[in-house]
Amino acid sequence: MLASVLGLFSQDLAVDLGTSNTRVQLRTSPLVADEPTVVAVHTDRAGRRRITAFGSEARPMLGRTPDDLSAIQPIRAGRVVDFEVTEALLLHLVRRIHGRSAWIRPRMVVAVPHHASDMEVRAVRDSCESAGAREVRLVPRPIAAGLGAGLPIHEPSGTLVVDVGGGATEVSILSLSGVVASAVVPGGGEGMDEAIVSMLEEDRSLLVGRPSAERLKIELGTAAFPETDRTATVKGRCRVAGIPRSELISARDVHRALRPHVDAIAEAVRRVVDAAPPEIGADIVDQGVVLTGGGAKLRDLDRALRERTGLPVVCAEAPEHAVITGVWRVLEDPDLYRAAS
Numbered sequence: 001m002l003a004s005v006l007g008l009f010s011q012d013l014a015v016d017l018g019t020s021n022t023r024v025q026l027r028t029s030p031l032v033a034d035e036p037t038v039v040a041v042h043t044d045r046a047g048r049r050r051i052t053a054f055g056s057e058a059r060p061m062l063g064r065t066p067d068d069l070s071a072i073q074p075i076r077a078g079r080v081v082d083f084e085v086t087e088a089l090l091l092h093l094v095r096r097i098h099g100r101s102a103w104i105r106p107r108m109v110v111a112v113p114h115h116a117s118d119m120e121v122r123a124v125r126d127s128c129e130s131a132g133a134r135e136v137r138l139v140p141r142p143i144a145a146g147l148g149a150g151l152p153i154h155e156p157s158g159t160l161v162v163d164v165g166g167g168a169t170e171v172s173i174l175s176l177s178g179v180v181a182s183a184v185v186p187g188g189g190e191g192m193d194e195a196i197v198s199m200l201e202e203d204r205s206l207l208v209g210r211p212s213a214e215r216l217k218i219e220l221g222t223a224a225f226p227e228t229d230r231t232a233t234v235k236g237r238c239r240v241a242g243i244p245r246s247e248l249i250s251a252r253d254v255h256r257a258l259r260p261h262v263d264a265i266a267e268a269v270r271r272v273v274d275a276a277p278p279e280i281g282a283d284i285v286d287q288g289v290v291l292t293g294g295g296a297k298l299r300d301l302d303r304a305l306r307e308r309t310g311l312p313v314v315c316a317e318a319p320e321h322a323v324i325t326g327v328w329r330v331l332e333d334p335d336l337y338r339a340a341s
């Protein structure tokens, strides 16, 4: 009786701790809480750290903080690099969802990188427990992405998922609820932003921050060569004169910066298909490739990968929510994924 009452009140959670965005979904709700994975930390003279802002409130602080304040991204390339801050972020999200009811101890299902080490897995588990979880289950991210994109991951047939995240692009072939072959392309969407920053510095002697580069990517970026050349203005600081100035940037400029990333993703897809057993390779030729992750929204990425690999490629619906949707499905029905160990 007590257990069922507790079960009724405990709001079980699905969690996707991403490099750029942290997503949390209640078992009982279709809504996804989506916050940038950024935490502002104040360090006093004694070196004590105090958290002053989270998520969308902390993100504008990136690159704009005074000496005693830092805007920290505790996950890099999909991996937890600052456990204390990750735990604080999780606690913040859980509290925001549950209100002040600290006594509610939810079950949590969390996506973890396929190649996560035992130490990383333990750290994610510990962070969730410190944030109040009474039980933690982990799902490999590619499995979650496949489930969330509606792929038949349980069947004895290969399906290929390309998750273009903020910190990395993970290419994975799934079959029989497992990962058969995989490759990671470093950089992800944030790497694309950095490529735009470098292009502006080298070609225009213009210094801009990553958020401005991301805006250009979203506004003008294309994975395939843009037939019509649109433009946008970007503000920055002249590397030579040191003064602020703005420049008109074209979609073709941005495409030039992004192209090596698109090539690297296509190359990884080819490599993974080549490394898979022949039967699985044949399945992929039939079933094709599904794109997930926020980076999959880059214009024409599906077309560019189709042209480079010769495989059918489609973008998942709401690709940025594929992983959290998959994790949520496991929360709802634990039989959908059971870890081998």
Ligand SMILES: Nc1ncnc2c1ncn2[C@@H]1O[C@H](COP(=O)(O)OP(=O)(O)OP(=O)(O)O)[C@@H](O)[C@H]1O
Pocket (backbone or CB within 6 Å): 017, 018, 019, 020, 021, 022, 077, 078, 079, 164, 165, 166, 167, 168, 169, 188, 189, 190, 214, 217, 218, 221, 292, 293, 294, 295, 296, 297, 298, 299, 320
């Ligand atoms: N319309 C768009 N065009 C291109 N890129 C986009 C678009 N919308 C979002 N992105 C990029 O998607 C990336 C974030 O994707 P996502 O939220 O899936 O990453 P994440 O899950 O936090 O990271 P990771 O899975 O690597 O840990 C960012 O780099 C963002 O700039």
Ligand SMILES: [Mg+2]
Pocket (backbone or CB within 6 Å): 018, 019, 165, 166, 293, 323
């Ligand atoms: Mg992700």
